[in-house]
Amino acid sequence: MPKELLKVTDLKQHFPIKGGILGRTVNHVKAVDGVTFDIYEGETLSIVGESGCGKSTTGRAILRLDEPTSGQVEFDGEDLLSFNKRRMNKERKNMQIIFQDPYASINPRQTVRQILNEAMEIQKVVPKKDREARIREIMDTVGLGPHQIDRMPHEFSGGQRQRIGIARALAVNPKLIIADEAVSALDVSIQAQVINLLKKLQKDFNLTYLFIAHDLGVVRHISDRVIVMYLGKIVEIADKKSLFSNPQHPYTKALLSAIPSTDMERKRERITLKGDVPSPIDPPTGCRFHTRCPFATEKCVNETPQLRQADYLKGGHQAACHYMEEIESGEHQPTR
Amino acid sequence: MSEQIQTIDNPQTSIKPPNPRFQNAKNTFKKIRKSRNAVLGGLLILFFIIVSLVGPHLVPYDYDTQDVVNKLAPPSSEHWFGTDHFGRDIFSRIIHGMGITLGTGFAAVALGATVGVLFGIISGYYGGKIDTVIMRLMDILLAFPGILLALAIVSILGGSIINVIIAVAISSIPVFARIVRGSTLSVKKLEYIDAQKALGASDSRILFKHILPNVSSPIIVQATLSIAIAIISASGLSFLGLGAQPPSPEWGAMLSAGRNYLYSAPHVALFPGLAIVAVVLAFNVLGDGLRDALDPKMKD
Numbered sequence: 001m002p003k004e005l006l007k008v009t010d011l012k013q014h015f016p017i018k019g020g021i022l023g024r025t026v027n028h029v030k031a032v033d034g035v036t037f038d039i040y041e042g043e044t045l046s047i048v049g050e051s052g053c054g055k056s057t058t059g060r061a062i063l064r065l066d067e068p069t070s071g072q073v074e075f076d077g078e079d080l081l082s083f084n085k086r087r088m089n090k091e092r093k094n095m096q097i098i099f100q101d102p103y104a105s106i107n108p109r110q111t112v113r114q115i116l117n118e119a120m121e122i123q124k125v126v127p128k129k130d131r132e133a134r135i136r137e138i139m140d141t142v143g144l145g146p147h148q149i150d151r152m153p154h155e156f157s158g159g160q161r162q163r164i165g166i167a168r169a170l171a172v173n174p175k176l177i178i179a180d181e182a183v184s185a186l187d188v189s190i191q192a193q194v195i196n197l198l199k200k201l202q203k204d205f206n207l208t209y210l211f212i213a214h215d216l217g218v219v220r221h222i223s224d225r226v227i228v229m230y231l232g233k234i235v236e237i238a239d240k241k242s243l244f245s246n247p248q249h250p251y252t253k254a255l256l257s258a259i260p261s262t263d264m265e266r267k268r269e270r271i272t273l274k275g276d277v278p279s280p281i282d283p284p285t286g287c288r289f290h291t292r293c294p295f296a297t298e299k300c301v302n303e304t305p306q307l308r309q310a311d312y313l314k315g316g317h318q319a320a321c322h323y324m325e326e327i328e329s330g331e332h333q334p335t336r
Numbered sequence: 337m338s339e340q341i342q343t344i345d346n347p348q349t350s351i352k353p354p355n356p357r358f359q360n361a362k363n364t365f366k367k368i369r370k371s372r373n374a375v376l377g378g379l380l381i382l383f384f385i386i387v388s389l390v391g392p393h394l395v396p397y398d399y400d401t402q403d404v405v406n407k408l409a410p411p412s413s414e415h416w417f418g419t420d421h422f423g424r425d426i427f428s429r430i431i432h433g434m435g436i437t438l439g440t441g442f443a444a445v446a447l448g449a450t451v452g453v454l455f456g457i458i459s460g461y462y463g464g465k466i467d468t469v470i471m472r473l474m475d476i477l478l479a480f481p482g483i484l485l486a487l488a489i490v491s492i493l494g495g496s497i498i499n500v501i502i503a504v505a506i507s508s509i510p511v512f513a514r515i516v517r518g519s520t521l522s523v524k525k526l527e528y529i530d531a532q533k534a535l536g537a538s539d540s541r542i543l544f545k546h547i548l549p550n551v552s553s554p555i556i557v558q559a560t561l562s563i564a565i566a567i568i569s570a571s572g573l574s575f576l577g578l579g580a581q582p583p584s585p586e587w588g589a590m591l592s593a594g595r596n597y598l599y600s601a602p603h604v605a606l607f608p609g610l611a612i613v614a615v616v617l618a619f620n621v622l623g624d625g626l627r628d629a630l631d632p633k634m635k636d
Contacts, residue, residue, distance in 0.1 A: 065530050089536035097534045105527035109549045118545075122535050168531065 005176060005208050006039040006062070011071035013054070013061045017281065030280050031057040033232035035071075036307075039176070044202065044209040046219040048255070049229035052277060055212045058229075059178045062210070063097055064088060075176070093123040096169035100181035102161035106153045112139065112164055113149045119171035134171075141204075142167045142197060159190035166197065170205075178210045183218060195222055216259050220244060225316070228252045231288045232280055234307060238317035248310065248319035250293050250327065287322070294334035295323055367629045374625025380618035388434035397425040399432035399585040408601040418603040420593060426604065429585035430611050436586050437615060440501055441567040447505035448566075449559050452512025457543055457551070459513065460520030471517070474510040482507040486569050490578045497586075500579040504566045515558050519551035553630040560626055564619035571612050587612050 012033055019026035032054040039045045047055040061068040064080065073080045075094065083091060099105035106115060116135045120126045126134045136146050142163040153161060162182065169177055179198065183191040195218060201207055213219050219226060219240075226243045228236040228251065236249040247253045254271040273292045278284050284291050290300040299322055307318040310325050326332035368374045403423035411418045417426035459470040477485065482504075489503035523529065524547060532542050571588030573579040580586030582593075587608040594605030 060530075063534055065533055089538075092534060092536035095534075097531070099527040099531065101527060105531055107528045107546055107550070118537075119535050122532075122537050122541070165531070168535075172535065 002040040002042060004038045005041045005076060006210070007072070007074040008038070008058075008062065009036050009072040009074070011035045011058065011061055011073065012069045013057050013066065014069045015066075027281055030232050030283060032061060032068075033280075033283070035229075035232075035234055037227055037234065037237060039208055039210060041175075041208055042202070042206055043224040044211055044222055045225050045227065046211040046213060046223040047227045047229055048213055048216060048219050050214065050277065052231075052280065053229045054232040054280070055214075055229050056180050059097065059180050059210060059212050063092070063095060063178065065097075090123075093125060093172040094174055095176040095178065096172065096174040097178045097180060098162070098165050098169050098182040101185050102158045102165060105165050106161060106168070108153050111150050111152055112144070112167075115164060115168055116171050119168050123172045125172050138167045138170055141170065141201070143193075157190075159186055159193060162186060162190075162194055163197070166194075166201070170201065173205075174207070176208045176210065178212065180212045181214070182211075184213065184215065191218065198222065216256065228255065231277060231283055233288055234320065235289065236317075236319040237307065238313075238319075239315050242313070242315060242317045246313075246317075248313070248317070248324040248328070249289075249321045250295050251289050252319070287320070294336055295327055295332055297323075297335060364630075368626065371625040371629040373621050374629050377618050377620070377622025377625055380614075381622060384434060384438060384615055384618065387431060388438050391431035391434060395425075395428040395431045397428040399429045400424065400583045401428075408597060408604065410601070411603055417607040418601070420590070420604050421597060421601075424583075426590070426607050429590060430587065430607060433585035433587050433590065433608075433611070434615075436497070436580065436584065437567055437571070437612070440497060440504070440570040441563040441615075441619075444501045444504035444566040444570065445508060445559050445562045447501065448508035448562065449512050449555065451505070452509040453516045453548075453555060455509065456513040456516025457520050457547060460517040461524055461539075461543055461547065467517075470513065474513045477507070478510040478514075480507075482565065483569050483572055486573060487576070487578070490573055495573075495578040495581065497580050497584075500570050500573050503573070504569045507569065508562050508566060511562065512555065512558060515554050516551055519554055520547055523547050523550050557623055557627045557630060560619055561623035564616045564623065567612065567616055567619070 012035075013031045014028040014033075015031060016025040017027045017029060018024065035054075035058055037045070047058060049055050057066070060066050061071075062073050062080075064073075068081065071081070075091070078091075080088065080091065110118070113135055116138060117131055120131055120134065135149065139146065139149065144160065144163055144167065148156075148160075153164070156164065162185075165182075182198070183194050186194060198209065199222065202209060209222075211219070211222055223240045225237065225239045227234055228243075228249065230251050236243065236247065236252045238248075243252065244256065247256050250271075251273075254273050257269065257271045271294070275292050278288070278291055284301075285304075286302050287293070287296070287300040287305050290296040293300065303322065305320045305322045307320045309316075309318045310328070312325075312328070321327070323332045368378075401424060403419065403425075405423065406415070406419050407421055407423040409415055409419045409423070415425050415427065417430065420426055420429070455470050455474065459467045480488070485507040486500070486503040489506055490499050493499040493502065529542060529546060532546055537546075570579060571586070571591070574586045574588030575592040577589075577592065580589050582589065590608035591605050591612070594601075594608065597604050
């Protein structure tokens, strides 16, 4: 068993809603509500889910870009949330983030050289005299030429900008990289280039990825394990193969059935979910999916299902559904 | 999909000037040059600055050379703008006063902008209680008309050019604070600020290296327009006798002295007044031009 690099326990991120004349907190948006998972060294763990399910918030909370409400985030055995600001800033060289929008994620007034130099300067990872060489080396690693070192961001395309973002993250030699929808804003052909680059970097530098995405095709290509989130909670966690071949949670099934298939022979039945995602301000009781789940019963409304592993499942495949065995064997039929 | 990564553009075909910083400034300059107002205002102000530096050495009279025999003489070839009630050459006095006027304007705005930008950027970045305290303070300052506030401050501090500069600076603080706060609020949400936080950058680095350069355009525009206002306020205070003291050739003071002879010798008040109008107009024209040129919505 490989070593655990990151251990997230019962992470919660509730954003206050201020209201009234006095600006008092009237309610909370429960963006992430009790999320627990581990990431092992050298693997790629993906988080998927629809917009607003809390996947990006989870990533940001781990890095303390937004201060999480409660929970534990252990990195290499140390609790990040207990660190003061200074200690945390020091620790940041071990974990970096790549953002979604390549147009907003780099300062438009800095050249590539300044961007990379500043990253090294902040974390003091490379002595001043070696920085120039290191900048060129990193640029080469991400596929930028040395002639581009003094260019401004507006002179680059979206894909190239994303490479600059990756280079900036790599500049401090991190162990963990959180890719927050890192390829969602790119053209499909550029997506492939960037994903292959990420894969190559992982191999070369033994990086660990937390890959946040909504594109299941991309996730299938890059991940070792996958987490499916719905409304701030994990509904299913499994290794890639097991999840895609044998999804357990009704939500995961619906999600996977939405992938367009080119296989005419094996046309799957499309499961269409009705209604909208409920508001995270006042999430449904019990299983959060019960308002849209075709299999929901009284029990789902009252009891919150825990992540558990059914007897017939292998590895770490867990799902949070009361009825996964019954649905699997066909005993429990859709109730609506 | 090959594993190989290729660089997208070709080093042979790309033409690149050596210094990109310079290139960036050049682009900005190009945009400014497209605005006719900005060019006109800029050239005028450049002219005024040169006059204020070189002029005093070239004019035929000193600003306090009296010639009582020729007092209140109308414009002639010897005294282009005529003479005042002490027989001093008005043209020479206006040229001598150019430096005072521009100096007060620049100094007051530099001081006010520095403090205002600092307040605004801190207010916008940190938010919460700090924001509330700073902005309510600015609201209080903003509640008074600028000239009235300056008047009150000068009457407390006492009349002198330095105190006028301080007074006008204080009254220009809230405008800068508000503009910078607004821009900071929008810039701090951008992902490159998060990226700096994720790298472990200090707050001061984020504030001054990443936010400040990206909110500079509205600051520049506002500074230009504020100089015009500052010049009017400073002249106004001197007109009331609270600023520059005689025999200083401050335009507001000259205007004030000339108002006693409006019927018999209108040129004594006319020329200092025209000088104020010209300089203020030049800054306004430049400010409007810069606003058009630096408006982010008008990217070429």
